[in-house]
Structures are given as C-alpha cells and as structure tokens.
Amino acid sequence: MERDDVTPIGIAVIGAGYWGPNLVRNAQATPGLNLRYLCDLDVERARRVLGEYSTVAVSGSLDDVLADPEVRAVAIATPAATHLPVAMAALEAGKHVLVEKPLAANFADGRKLVEAAESRGLTLMLDHTFCYTPAVSHLRELVRGGELGEIQYIDSVRINLGLVQPDVDVLWDLAPHDLSIFEAILPDDVRPVEVSAHGSDPIGAGHACVAHLTMRLSNGSITHVHVNWLSPTKIRTMVVGGSARTAVWDDLNPTQRLSIYDRGVDREREHKIISYRTGDMVAPALPEREALRGVMAEFAASITEGRPPLTDGRAGLRVLAILEAASESLANGGAFVPVQQVDGPTSSGGTTS
Numbered sequence: 001m002e003r004d005d006v007t008p009i010g011i012a013v014i015g016a017g018y019w020g021p022n023l024v025r026n027a028q029a030t031p032g033l034n035l036r037y038l039c040d041l042d043v044e045r046a047r048r049v050l051g052e053y054s055t056v057a058v059s060g061s062l063d064d065v066l067a068d069p070e071v072r073a074v075a076i077a078t079p080a081a082t083h084l085p086v087a088m089a090a091l092e093a094g095k096h097v098l099v100e101k102p103l104a105a106n107f108a109d110g111r112k113l114v115e116a117a118e119s120r121g122l123t124l125m126l127d128h129t130f131c132y133t134p135a136v137s138h139l140r141e142l143v144r145g146g147e148l149g150e151i152q153y154i155d156s157v158r159i160n161l162g163l164v165q166p167d168v169d170v171l172w173d174l175a176p177h178d179l180s181i182f183e184a185i186l187p188d189d190v191r192p193v194e195v196s197a198h199g200s201d202p203i204g205a206g207h208a209c210v211a212h213l214t215m216r217l218s219n220g221s222i223t224h225v226h227v228n229w230l231s232p233t234k235i236r237t238m239v240v241g242g243s244a245r246t247a248v249w250d251d252l253n254p255t256q257r258l259s260i261y262d263r264g265v266d267r268e269r270e271h272k273i274i275s276y277r278t279g280d281m282v283a284p285a286l287p288e289r290e291a292l293r294g295v296m297a298e299f300a301a302s303i304t305e306g307r308p309p310l311t312d313g314r315a316g317l318r319v320l321a322i323l324e325a326a327s328e329s330l331a332n333g334g335a336f337v338p339v340q341q342v343d344g345p346t347s348s349g350g351t352t353s
Contacts, residue, residue: 032300103316132294148242
C-alpha cells in the first residue's frame with residue numbers, strides 16, 4: 001500500500017496560459033504535492049513560466065505526461081472546450097483531476113466526466129477558488145450552522161471593466177464564481193429550482209456583456225446575480241439575508257471582507273405587525289491567505305484521504321445545470337427555465353480550513 005501520508009503526490013499542470021502559472025506556483029508551495037510537469041503545446045512558454053533554473057519537466061505531449069506512472073494527478077488550465085477530452089484522457093489513464101471552471105462546455109460533457117471519475121474511484125475537483133477564501137469559508141459555517149436563520153434572499157454583484165471574452169458570454173465567464181459560492185454555502189435541502197436571465201450586448205461583442213440572473217430556490221427564496229464586463233468600477237459583493245441575521249461579503253475590502261448584521265425585518269404573522277431590528281454589526285477577524293493554496297491543499301487531502309473534495313465534480317455539474325438553464329432563458333426573453341437536478345452527494349463533504 002502506498003504511504004500517501006509521507007510521499008507527495010506527483011502532479012502535472014496542463015496549460016501554461018493565463019491561469020496555469022498560478023496553479024504551478026501553488027502546486028510547488030503545497031507540501032502534499034510534487035510538481036513533476038508543466039505541459040503545454042507551446043513548450044517555450046512553459047519554460048518561461050517555470051524559469052531558467054527549474055527542475056520541473058516541460059512537455060508538449062499530454063500522452064507522454066499521462067504515461068508517466070509518477071504522475072498521479074493533473075491540474076487542467078486549458079479552454080473550457082478542451083476540458084472534456086483532456087480531463088477524460090487523464091481519468092482514463094487513472095489520474096486524479098483538478099480542472100478550472102467551468103467543469104465542461106455543457107452539462108452533458110460534465111456528466112460524462114463525473115461518471116468517469118466515480119466509476120474509477122478517482123477525485124474530480126473544480127477550481128472554484130472563491131469557496132476557499134477565509135471569508136466564504138466562514139460564511140458557509142454561518143449559513144449551514146443556522147446562525148443567519150432561514151435564508152430569505154441572496155444578492156450578488158460582480159462587475160468590472162473587462163475582460164470581454166471572445167468565446168463565452170458574461171454569464172458563463174463570471175457567474176460561475178457566484179453560483180459556486182451558492183453551491184458551497186447553502187444547506188443541502190435548499191436547491192435551485194428555476195432560473196431567469198436577461199442580458200444585453202451594447203458593444204456588439206456577439207454575446208451578452210451585461211447580464212442579470214434570478215434563481216428561485218426550493219425554500220421559496222430567490223437569489224440574484226448581476227455580472228458586467230463594462231463597468232468602470234470594480235465591485236464584488238454578496239448579501240446573504242437570513243431571518244435572524246444578514247451577512248455582507250465585500251471581497252475588495254481587505255480590512256472587513258465579511259460583516260454580520262443583526263438588522264432586519266421581523267413580522268408577527270398572527271397580528272400582521274412588521275418591526276425593524278437595528279442591532280449590532282460584527283466583523284469577524286479573518287486570516288489573509290491565498291485561496292488557491294487552499295484549493296491545492298484540498299485536492300491533495302481528497303486524494304490522500306479518499307474522500308470527495310468540497311468542490312467536487314457534482315458541485316461543478318450543478319453549476320453547469322444553472323448556466324445551461326440561464327442560457328436557455330436568455331434566448332427566450334428571460335422566461336423561467338427549470339434547473340436540471342443532480343443527484344448524489346452535495347458540497348457537505350470536505351473542508352475549507
């Protein structure tokens with residue numbers, strides 16, 4: 001039997017473009033991992049990413065990397081359209097897989113990957129990075145621990161100037177971040193039911209550059225996501241309103257990323273009396289650490305401990321189901337579209353500590 005608690009897991013990073021260098025850096029900094037390869041069709045670019053004195057191997061052949069028995073896992077940072085063939089090749093070679101969002105270009109492809117991983121007993125994990133920030137980890141504890149009470153609404157805003165993507169609209173580019181946070185923090189019995197989406201393309205990009213998504217949940221509450229490539233100011237906030245307290249996440253405020261308000265509206269149903277609470281605000285002290293380091297640590301722990309990671313393949317598949325429903329709604333004038341349900345374990349497993 002392999003001594004996984006002693007021997008670091010050999011890992012290869014596939015893709016040396018925008019996100020690949022971040023995976024390389026964090027793989028090298030994670031004690032449970034041993035970065036053995038950086039694989040990219042442009043081997044010179046891969047060499048530049050690693051630096052002149054790196055001992056990590058560079059390869060332009062995915063087949064060669066997957067044939068190496070010392071490579072037990074891969075981290076994939078290639079375009080979404082390539083996720084199915086690249087991840088499937090890795091799974092068929094017996095490798096554990098970490099893939100950047102989205103899991104695949106569509107729900108059907110994502111389901112193939114989930115089934116392939118589960119049938120082989122391999123880890124399939126999504127790089128849903130924000131789920132591993134200290135603020136979102138604490139928010140998850142508050143929501144799932146009942147500290148906010150029953151969730152009544154979630155409002156999320158993610159806007160910035162660019163980057164306009166050539167191959168996907170703003171929903172597929174930005175909304176996965178917010179949807180993956182919903183997936184991580186909401187209780188297992190609160191699931192998306194249907195989605196409505198509206199968008200516009202004022203600059204002629206060929207797809208929506210500004211979009212609003214509304215999602216009805218199984219407990220009767222709603223969530224709302226606003227994403228935008230055209231805003232001159234950058235905003236990244238989420239308000240999670242509960243019957244007891246409300247949490248506000250402001251990812252761009254380094255001194256107070258999470259605030260918990262004992263303020264809200266109470267209604268005495270029997271006498272139809274509405275009252276307003278104006279209690280205290282608490283800003284919990286949170287550590288500052290790179291979220292991607294937590295992603296890599298969770299990937300290594302999932303492999304070593306033989307358990308699903310927090311952001312497993314099914315979590316990624318649930319995000320794809322919402323995105324596909326949103327795309328259908330967008331094409332049909334914002335009509336509500338049912339969200340395809342994904343059976344099996346939810347994000348209750350794993351750890352973000």
